[in-house]
Amino acid sequence: xxxIEIRLENLTKVFQAKNKEETLAVSDLDITIPAGxxxxxxxPSGCGKSTTLYMISGLLKPTSGxxxxxxxxxxxxxxxxxxxxxxxxxxxxxxxxxxxxNIIFPLENIKMEKKEAxxxxxYYADLVGIGHLLNRKPVQLSGGQQQRVAIARALVxxxxxxLLDEPLSNLxxxxxxxxxxxxxxxxxxxxxxxxxxxxxxEEAMSISDEIILMKEGVQQxxxxxxxxxxxxxxxxxAKFLGSPPINIFDGEIKDGKIMIGNANVGRVEKKKNQxxxxxxxxxxxxxxERSSFQVKVEFVETxxxxxxxxxxxxxxxxxxxxxxxxxxxxxxxxxRAIVDADEKIKPGDSIKLNVKPHKTFLxxxxxxxxx
Amino acid sequence: xxxxxxxxxxxxxxxxxxxxxxxxxxxTAFAIFIVIPFYWMILxxxxxxxxxxxxxxxxxxxxxxxxxxxxWLIIRGEVPYGRFMLNTVVVSAISTVGTVLxxxxxxxxxxxxxxxxxxxxxMVLIATMMIPGEMFVITNFLTVSWFGWVAEQTYFDxxxxxxxxxxxxxxxxxxxxQTFKTIPNELYYAAKVDGTSDFMYLWKIMVPIAKPTxxxxxxxxxxxxxxxxxxxxLVTQFNESNRLVSNGLRxxxxxxxxxRVLYNEQMAAAFVVTLPLLIVFLLLKKYIMRGVSRSxxxx
Amino acid sequence: xxxxxxxxxxxxxxxxxxxxLLVFTFYPIFNAFYxxxxxxxxxxxxxxxxxTFTTEGINLFHNFRRTLQDDLFIRALINTLIIVFVxxxxxxxxxLLLSVWLNSIKRFQGFFxxxxxxxxxxxxxAIGMAFAVIxxxxxxxxxxxLTSVFGxxxxxxxxxxxxxxxxxxxxxxWFQRYLNLPMLSLMVFIxxxxxxxxxxxxxxxxxxxxxxxxxxARVDATPKSRVFRRITIPLLxxxxxxxxxxxxxxxxxxxxxxxxxxxxxxxxxxDANRLITIVGxxxxxxxxxxxxxxxxxxxxxxxxxxxxTLVLTLFNMYVSKKxxxx
Numbered sequence: 001x002x003x004i005e006i007r008l009e010n011l012t013k014v015f016q017a018k019n020k021e022e023t024l025a026v027s028d029l030d031i032t033i034p035a036g037x038x039x040x041x042x043x044p045s046g047c048g049k050s051t052t053l054y055m056i057s058g059l060l061k062p063t064s065g066x067x068x069x070x071x072x073x074x075x076x077x078x079x080x081x082x083x084x085x086x087x088x089x090x091x092x093x094x095x096x097x098x099x100x101x102n103i104i105f106p107l108e109n110i111k112m113e114k115k116e117a118x119x120x121x122x123y124y125a126d127l128v129g130i131g132h133l134l135n136r137k138p139v140q141l142s143g144g145q146q147q148r149v150a151i152a153r154a155l156v157x158x159x160x161x162x163l164l165d166e167p168l169s170n171l172x173x174x175x176x177x178x179x180x181x182x183x184x185x186x187x188x189x190x191x192x193x194x195x196x197x198x199x200x201x202e203e204a205m206s207i208s209d210e211i212i213l214m215k216e217g218v219q220q221x222x223x224x225x226x227x228x229x230x231x232x233x234x235x236x237x238a239k240f241l242g243s244p245p246i247n248i249f250d251g252e253i254k255d256g257k258i259m260i261g262n263a264n265v266g267r268v269e270k271k272k273n274q275x276x277x278x279x280x281x282x283x284x285x286x287x288x289e290r291s292s293f294q295v296k297v298e299f300v301e302t303x304x305x306x307x308x309x310x311x312x313x314x315x316x317x318x319x320x321x322x323x324x325x326x327x328x329x330x331x332x333x334x335x336r337a338i339v340d341a342d343e344k345i346k347p348g349d350s351i352k353l354n355v356k357p358h359k360t361f362l363x364x365x366x367x368x369x370x371x
Numbered sequence: 372x373x374x375x376x377x378x379x380x381x382x383x384x385x386x387x388x389x390x391x392x393x394x395x396x397x398x399t400a401f402a403i404f405i406v407i408p409f410y411w412m413i414l415x416x417x418x419x420x421x422x423x424x425x426x427x428x429x430x431x432x433x434x435x436x437x438x439x440x441x442x443w444l445i446i447r448g449e450v451p452y453g454r455f456m457l458n459t460v461v462v463s464a465i466s467t468v469g470t471v472l473x474x475x476x477x478x479x480x481x482x483x484x485x486x487x488x489x490x491x492x493x494m495v496l497i498a499t500m501m502i503p504g505e506m507f508v509i510t511n512f513l514t515v516s517w518f519g520w521v522a523e524q525t526y527f528d529x530x531x532x533x534x535x536x537x538x539x540x541x542x543x544x545x546x547x548x549q550t551f552k553t554i555p556n557e558l559y560y561a562a563k564v565d566g567t568s569d570f571m572y573l574w575k576i577m578v579p580i581a582k583p584t585x586x587x588x589x590x591x592x593x594x595x596x597x598x599x600x601x602x603x604x605l606v607t608q609f610n611e612s613n614r615l616v617s618n619g620l621r622x623x624x625x626x627x628x629x630x631r632v633l634y635n636e637q638m639a640a641a642f643v644v645t646l647p648l649l650i651v652f653l654l655l656k657k658y659i660m661r662g663v664s665r666s667x668x669x670x
Numbered sequence: 671x672x673x674x675x676x677x678x679x680x681x682x683x684x685x686x687x688x689x690x691l692l693v694f695t696f697y698p699i700f701n702a703f704y705x706x707x708x709x710x711x712x713x714x715x716x717x718x719x720x721x722t723f724t725t726e727g728i729n730l731f732h733n734f735r736r737t738l739q740d741d742l743f744i745r746a747l748i749n750t751l752i753i754v755f756v757x758x759x760x761x762x763x764x765x766l767l768l769s770v771w772l773n774s775i776k777r778f779q780g781f782f783x784x785x786x787x788x789x790x791x792x793x794x795x796a797i798g799m800a801f802a803v804i805x806x807x808x809x810x811x812x813x814x815x816l817t818s819v820f821g822x823x824x825x826x827x828x829x830x831x832x833x834x835x836x837x838x839x840x841x842x843x844w845f846q847r848y849l850n851l852p853m854l855s856l857m858v859f860i861x862x863x864x865x866x867x868x869x870x871x872x873x874x875x876x877x878x879x880x881x882x883x884x885x886x887a888r889v890d891a892t893p894k895s896r897v898f899r900r901i902t903i904p905l906l907x908x909x910x911x912x913x914x915x916x917x918x919x920x921x922x923x924x925x926x927x928x929x930x931x932x933x934x935x936x937x938x939x940x941d942a943n944r945l946i947t948i949v950g951x952x953x954x955x956x957x958x959x960x961x962x963x964x965x966x967x968x969x970x971x972x973x974x975x976x977x978x979t980l981v982l983t984l985f986n987m988y989v990s991k992k993x994x995x996x
Contacts, residue, residue, distance in 0.1 A: 059885050078383065080891035092882035096904040096995035105900070106890035157890065394771050395778075401768055402785045405862065409788070411811060412800040427814040477687035486680035499695060503923055503979055505952045505972040509705065509965060510698035512956065513713075536694040539687040569679065598793045600926050601953065617795040621929060634803050641796035652791040653784075660787060663867060664874030 003036040003193055004070040004160050006056065011065035013051050013217075025051040027217040029065070033195060033210075038187045040204030040225075041197045043214035044240070049197045050165055052214070056195065057163050058082050069160060082161075085154030085192075089166040091146050093138040099125070099149050100134040106157040124152040128186060144175045151183070155190065162187070164196035168203055180207050201241050205229065213237055230358070235368035238279045238361050244308065247335035250365070251278040258362065261314050263293035265355040268362065268371075276371055277363040282308070284359025285337035291352040298334055302341055309337045309345060409645070416441055416639035420627075423635040441639040448636070452643060454612060455619040462533045462603075462615060463596030469538035470592050471585060477544045479573050482551035483559065493548075496541045511536050512605055521606055529613035532606040537596075543588045546662070550584040551577055587662035590655050597648060616644045705969035706733050713959045733966040737974065740967075742946055742954070748848050750947045753860065754921040754982075761861045762913060765868035770902065772869070773876040783873065790866035798930020801859045805829050828855045829932070831941035852938050856945055860927050864920070868913050875909035876902070904995050911990035915983055922979050925949040948975045 011029040014022050026048040033039050041049040054060040056067060058079030066075045074082050093102050100121060107117040125131040128148040130141075138146055147167065154162055167183060168176045184207040187194045198204050204211045205225040213220040213228065213236075221233045225241075232238035238246050251260040252275045258266040260278055299310040313335045337353065345351060362371040414431065415423065419438040422429060445452060480486070481493055515521055520532040554577060562572045578585065600617040607613040614622070620640055625633040652659060681688075705711065709725045709732060711718040719725060722732045729735060737743055772782055789797070804811045805828040813825025834846045883905070887897050903910070928936050928945050937944030946954070948971060955968035 057889060059888065076383075079885075079889045084889060086886065086889045088882050088886060090880070090882060092880065092886040094883060094886075094901060094904075096907075097900075105887075105892070109890055109892045109896065153886075153890075391775075394775060398768070398771055398775070398782050401764075402782055405785055405788055405865070407811070408797050408800040408804065408862070411804050412796070415800075415803055424809065426808040427818060428809045428811065430811075473687040473690065476683045480680045480683035484676045484680040484683065486677045489680070496691075499699075501919070501980070501983060502699060503919070503949075503972065503975055505923065505949055506702045506976055507695060507698040509952070509956060509968050509972060510701040511694055513701075513965070514693065514698075535690070539690040541691070541695075544687060569676075594791060598795075600795055600929065605953075605956065617793060620793075620799070621795045621934065634806070634809065637799060638803060641793075641799050644793050644796045648791045648793060649788075652788070656784065656787070659791065660783075660870060663787075663790065663870045 003191055005035040006033040006161060006193060006195070007031070007068040008033075008052075008056075009066040009068070011052070011055060011067065012063050013048070013055060013060065014063040024217050026055070026062075029217075029219055031212060031219065031222065033193060035193055036191045037209040038184065038194045038196070038207060040208035040211040041195060041214065042201060042204040042211050042240070043199065043220075045199055046216075047214040048217035049199075049214050051217075053163050053165055053195060053197045056161070057084055057086050059086075083157075083159050084161045084163055085157065085159035087147075087150045087154045087162070087164040087167055089169060091138075091150035091170075093146055093149055093153070095138055097137075098134065099130065099136050099138070099141070102138070102149060103134075103153045103156050106153065110157065120156055120158075121152075124156045125149075127155070127189065128152045128182070142175075143171050144179055147171065147179060148182070151186065155186070155192070160193065162190075162192045162194040164194065166198055167196055168198070168200070176203070183207060202243055205241065213240060215240075232279075232361060232370070234370060235277060235279065235361075235363040238363070242281060244282050244336045244338075246279045246281050246361075247313075247337075249278045249280070249313070249335070251276050251362075253362070253371075258360070260293065263291075263314070265293055266357050266360050271362075271371065274371075275365055277365050277368075279361040279363060280335075280355055281359040282336045282338045284356045285339065286354040286356065287339060287343060288352055288354035291354045293353045293355065294350060295353060297345055297347055297349045297351060299347055300345055305341050306338050307341045307343060307345070309339060309351075310334045311337060311351075409649075412638045412642050412645065415634050416636075416642050418635045420633075420635070423633070424631065438635065441635050442643070444636055445639045445643055450619055450623040450640070451612065452616070452619060452640065455614055455616045458529075458613060459597055459615045462530060463593045465530065466534040466537045466596055467589055467592045469534060470540055470543060471589055473539040474543045474547055474588060475573070475578060475585070477539070478547035478551050479569075479577065481544065481548045483573075483577075484569075497545065500541050500545075507536075508602065508605070511602075515606055522609055524607065524610040524613060526613060529607055529610065533599075533603055533615070536602070540592070543592070547581060547584055547588065550581045554580055583658060583661065586655075587658045590651065590658055591662055594648060594651065594659075620644050702969045702972055705966050706973050708733075708966050710962050711966050712962045713965050731970075733963065733970040734974070736963065737951075737955075737967045737970045740951070742943055742951060743948075743971075745848075745943070746946045746948045746951045749853070749945055750922060750924070750949075752848060752853065753857065753924050753947065754918060757857050757860045757864070758914070758917045758921050760857075761864040762868060762910070762917060764861070765865050765913075766872055766906075766910070768865070769869045769872035769876060770898065772873055783869075786869045787866045789863045790870070792863070794863065794926045795930040797863065798859060798927055798932075801855065801862075802829060802931050805855045826851055828852065829938050831938045832944055850944075852932070852941075852945055856928060856931055859931055860921075860924060863927065864917065868917070871909050871913055872906065875906050879905050907990070907994040911986070911994045915986045915990075918982050918986065919979050922975060922982075923949050925953065948978075 008029050008031045011026060011031075012024075013026040015025050016022050029052060041052060043049045051060060055062050058074070058077060062075060066073055068074065069082065079086075094105070097105065103121045103125060104117055107120065112120075121134070122131060125134055128151050130145055130148045130152065133141060133145060133149075138149065141149065147170070151164075151167075164183070168179055171179055180203055183194075183196070196208075208225055210223060211225050211228055212222045215236050221228050221237045228237060229241050232241065235248075239248070249260045251258060251265070252273070253259070253268060253271050254273055256267055256269065256271070257264045258268060258276070258278060265278065265280070295314060296312045297309050298312055301308045301310070311334055313333050339345070363369065364371055417432055417437040417439070418429075419436075422432070422436070422438075481489065512521075515532040515536070518531075520528040524532075558576060559572065562576060567575070596615075598617060599615060600621070603615040604618050607615075607618065611622070623637075623640065625637040625640070627633055707722045707730070708718045709720050709722045709728055722728050723730045768786065772779060772786070775782075803809070805813075807813060807825055807827050807830060810825070810828070812828065816822045816825055828851045830851070832846060832850045832852065834843055836843060838846070879902070883901055884897065887901055892900075924947050928947065928950065932938065932945060935942040936946045936950050943950070943954075952968050952971045952975070955964045955971060958964045
């Protein structure tokens with residue numbers, strides 16, 4: 001199977017509603033997706049990630065910009081000629097056909113010789129682990145099995161690109177873990193350039209070679225998951241990645257020191273005095289007697305090897321205009337710190353915390369950009 | 372996979388344009404086929420005595436050539452259309468109110484109340500829908516004759532004979548039951564907790580929620596009466612003044628001295644019968660279409 | 671509570687509908703069979719000479735036999751079957767195509783939908799009369815088109831009396847007798863009036879098909895005709911089955927349309943009962959009520975009709991069970 005890179009140049013999509021109202025769904029996207037990699041397109045709902053995927057598939061036509069598969073410009077190529085495999089969020093398995101008929105369907109379209117087609121169906125069905133279910137109808141399958149059938153159907157014509165739209169969102173939690181490993185394995189084995197869309201940061205981080213984080217149609221950051229996590233480009237990225245999410249405090253830079261209220265939580269070089277938003281990862285705290293950052297523990301949750309302390313926030317950050325949804329923790333009256341389970345801490349204890357510099361990020365309170 | 376050259380966007384677009392053109396032409400052709408009878412009816416009804424007997428027929432008339440008088444002849448003519456229309460309105464109002472009431476009560480029992488034999492009985496009703504109406508007509512005719520509503524028929528007899536057999540409909544019961552079933556149980560429980568009686572719940576909650584379906588039933592039933600032909604023809608055979616519009620329309624002879632059929636007057640009469648339906652349709656299109664497409668989806 | 675049984679109350683709610691159904695639906699079904707087995711039932715005197723199966727020397731199916739022996743029965747049967755097996759497939763296919771086309775356009779969809787729906791609400795008598803004018807030999811639109819556009823010298827006598835030339839070959843005579851011009855005109859009218867309902871049902875069926883199937887097929891480069899055969903038709907099959915069954919039943923009962931176009935005589939002027947159907951036969955018997963046994967013959971004709979629709983419906987259901995995807 002030939003692998004190709006995908007390049008998006010100034011890709012823009014504007015939706016026009018019936019009342020002529022325009023919505024900018026994707027704005028000026030410039031992305032190169034390396035050949036043979038598994039890429040996660042990540043962002044909150046409505047960020048334009050699915051729109052981007054559908055433009056790559058050809059089902060949606062870009063308002064402006066270009067899409068390249070390898071060297072060829074496919075912007076105006078209809079989806080059927082792009083050589084893509086697409087797995088829909090609801091799988092879109094034809095309910096009246098058996099699994100075998102579903103998978104062989106794309107091959108019949110290109111009038112592939114029957115024997116070869118049958119062989120391929122068996123091969124890909126085995127690859128995704130549903131080789132024994134070929135005579136069932138989709139309704140007789142579990143969600144995870146349907147998902148695999150959909151992947152097999154997308155792969156069977158050996159496309160140059162595999163696109164997956166929220167592939168795991170219809171599965172229950174346990175199946176999700178299992179299936180995402182499976183997707184990773186299938187992608188490795190086939191070596192096909194794969195793009196998948198998800199709103200679940202953990203899902204994206206766990207299997208992608210690279211993630212692309214989007215917000216309101218604009219690319220925020222792109223890179224290997226750990227790199228993006230370790231050095232977020234702005235507050236949105238920092239907040240979106242990580243579970244439990246990053247803790248956000250209103251603070252300031254004062255004479256090269258990072259201050260949260262009266263507590264000094266670190267130092268910065270060559271920065272003028274200014275108010276900042278301080279983001280500290282939950283794992284970025286250390287218990288230390290020498291710290292001036294003294295706080296009171298409200299709850300203690302011990303899960304396995306980690307203990308999560310829920311701590312009264314001495315200075316919770318005020319509402320941020322560009323706060324992301326569902327992340328109330330950021331603004332709550334408490335924050336979280338993950339410490340070793342060996343530490344014996346009870347609710348009500350007063351503790352002193354040190355902050356790890358590489359887990360601390362400073363943002364401009366107005367723009368959310370990295371300081 | 373082979374590289375395909377994609378410089379032919381214009382070609383693809385041209386092909387799409389041609390497909391679209393063919394599509395719209397076909398649809399337009401069929402639309403004309405659908406509209407022609409209406410057009411021909413109106414056109415013929417406006418022709419004067421000379422025009423209507425000219426061959427080949429003219430395809431359109433200038434407003435100045437319209438012979439509106441045909442309509443006057445119909446309204447004032449020998450056939451009492453006014454009376455037939457009044458009969459039809461009375462019959463359709465009574466049978467529709469009756470149908471809606473019996474349907475609401477029965478649909479409620481089937482949708483909400485729990486009683487022995489409910490599902491079996493419902494299946495029997497559904498099966499009955501398959502039996503052709505002609506099986507009923509014979510006996511029903513004997514029945515209403517036996518009730519004394521056919522021979523020496525009074526106006527009241529005629530109304531009874533034309534409404535009572537149609538005051539309930541298995542299809543509408545089925546249709547409304549399906550709508551009632553979509554109303555969540557929680558509403559019923561909540562009403563019960565508040566001490567609402569079943570009857571109050573039906574009138575204050577279910578009926579308002581199911582109003583669109585009930586409106587659909589009302590319209591379809593009323594239109595059904597307007598178009599009824601066979602049964603009124605049978606039961607009013609001894610007193611033709613009690614007929615409905617369809618019978619009047621078919622029964623009347625529009626003939627001139629030479630024995631030629633006066634198609635202009637005939638079509639004027641036909642249009643007088645058709646016009647109310649068209650008005651109702653255009654005003655209440657939404658409800659009628661709903662009913663039809665629903666009935667299909669439920670199978 | 672819902673779990674509670676409400677026998678008394680339930681039957682109370684059902685009683686108005688039930689009383690009417692008992693008198694005007696259930697009783698007539700049984701009575702139709704009773705009538706069909708009465709011997710020499712005289713409607714005017716309300717007397718009968720007993721049942722066919724208790725009367726000596728009388729065949730059990732005496733009334734059925736008389737119905738079947740009626741010269742008109744064969745004609746009614748063939749006419750009915752022609753209407754059923756020609757008009758139903760034709761109108762189902764046309765409406766299927768129209769609804770697929772209609773579903774694939776955006777602009778003017780509502781407009782076309784409204785127009786295609788018009789026949790549903792019309793009065794069959796009024797429109798039937800309009801069709802009769804359209805098919806008129808001298809003043810009709812059809813013959814005008816045939817002569818002026820297609821250059822025929824003379825228009826066809828669409829609605830005129832049919833003369834069967836017995837000297838012609840049997841097949842030709844058969845066509846003259848049954849598949850003649852009046853029948854063709856009638857079928858145009860029947861098809862016209864049947865389209866609306868079918869289109870609406872198909873269209874709402876098409877609109878309820880998940881668009882993703884079409885996207886998926888598109889990505890897989892499925893040719894249009896294959897999408898239609900392999901995706902649209904199977905997913906629409908419940909509606910197709912429903913429409914086919916109801917249309918067959920409806921076509922078996924065709925009567926009012928014939929009255930609308932040809933009048934109460936069910937045929938061209940001077941050629942009464944040329945287009946008679948089985949239902950027409952039922953009403954004809956019913957109108958001869960002063961003749962002894964007429965009611966029984968009407969009942970037996972109705973039962974024959976019922977049996978035929980039943981057989982066809984069961985066959986349809988059997989086929990759909992195998993072919994329809996639910």
